[in-house]
Amino acid sequence: MAGGHDASDAVELRAVSAGYAGRQALREITARLPRGRVTALVGANGAGKSSLLSVLAGVLRPTAGTVGGLGGRRPALVVQRSAVSDALPITVRETVAMGRWADLGPWRRPRRADRELVETCLDRLGIQDLARRQLGDLSGGQRQRALIAQGLAQRPELLLLDEPTTGLDAEAHRLITDALDRAWAEDGTTVVHATHDLELALRAHHCLLLAHGRLLAAGPPAEVLTQDALRRAWGTPDLTPWPPAEPAATHGTASVPDRGGHR
Numbered sequence: 001m002a003g004g005h006d007a008s009d010a011v012e013l014r015a016v017s018a019g020y021a022g023r024q025a026l027r028e029i030t031a032r033l034p035r036g037r038v039t040a041l042v043g044a045n046g047a048g049k050s051s052l053l054s055v056l057a058g059v060l061r062p063t064a065g066t067v068g069g070l071g072g073r074r075p076a077l078v079v080q081r082s083a084v085s086d087a088l089p090i091t092v093r094e095t096v097a098m099g100r101w102a103d104l105g106p107w108r109r110p111r112r113a114d115r116e117l118v119e120t121c122l123d124r125l126g127i128q129d130l131a132r133r134q135l136g137d138l139s140g141g142q143r144q145r146a147l148i149a150q151g152l153a154q155r156p157e158l159l160l161l162d163e164p165t166t167g168l169d170a171e172a173h174r175l176i177t178d179a180l181d182r183a184w185a186e187d188g189t190t191v192v193h194a195t196h197d198l199e200l201a202l203r204a205h206h207c208l209l210l211a212h213g214r215l216l217a218a219g220p221p222a223e224v225l226t227q228d229a230l231r232r233a234w235g236t237p238d239l240t241p242w243p244p245a246e247p248a249a250t251h252g253t254a255s256v257p258d259r260g261g262h263r
């Protein structure tokens, strides 16, 4: 397998660099994304997770390196809910139905199968009861579910999500993790998400740990997301004892911050 493209990989990045005017965001990333599986992108703010999603979505062009395997259907990119305007006069069902637009026939009319798929996606995210509401009137967590349903409605081979569970309550979190599980398990979709949610990252099959635009580690999340690796990714000096030494007067462990990745 070494060297050549493996059919079990949906995407292969080779020495990919990318950035914005005057600012490099990704530095020589070489990585594979397993086909039909879930990959989590983990790293501190500014590490390059969103930029990597943009490269995979084809909206940020690499300045160097190659991205192999993206020849088929257009990837679906689900952005953070905050990136979507409040003012759009559109209902939740219309939002999800927009996911079908690229596949509509010459008359641009949704067929029965398109309409059924939209209802399935509303069901999967538990938002049937919100279908007639305006997107802009929803809470952040409700809107996030509508945007994920729109991504699923595209039936992409590659589903890219930027922080899909950030700031959600337990029920919304469960609905979204279930929907992502069904996407790979039932639909065969390759799922890639950027996340600060270590519980979600640990559910993934594969994980890329980024720091300052570089790939620090790649592999199964439980192996990659060690306390030591997370400490390096978050830039804490290596000499810092972990967990931090407790002041002598403090009792118990309750005040030790749990930053070690739910392990």
Ligand SMILES: Nc1ncnc2c1ncn2[C@@H]1O[C@H](COP(=O)(O)OP(=O)(O)OP(=O)(O)O)[C@@H](O)[C@H]1O
Pocket: 020, 021, 023, 024, 025, 043, 044, 045, 046, 047, 048, 049, 050, 051, 052, 194
């Ligand atoms: N549109 C932009 N223009 C200029 N620089 C940008 C732009 N978007 C991101 N950057 C820079 O690129 C680097 C990587 O940012 P990116 O958004 O990819 O990180 P991230 O890991 O997704 O961070 P976060 O966890 O905060 O979402 C950062 O230095 C950031 O400031």
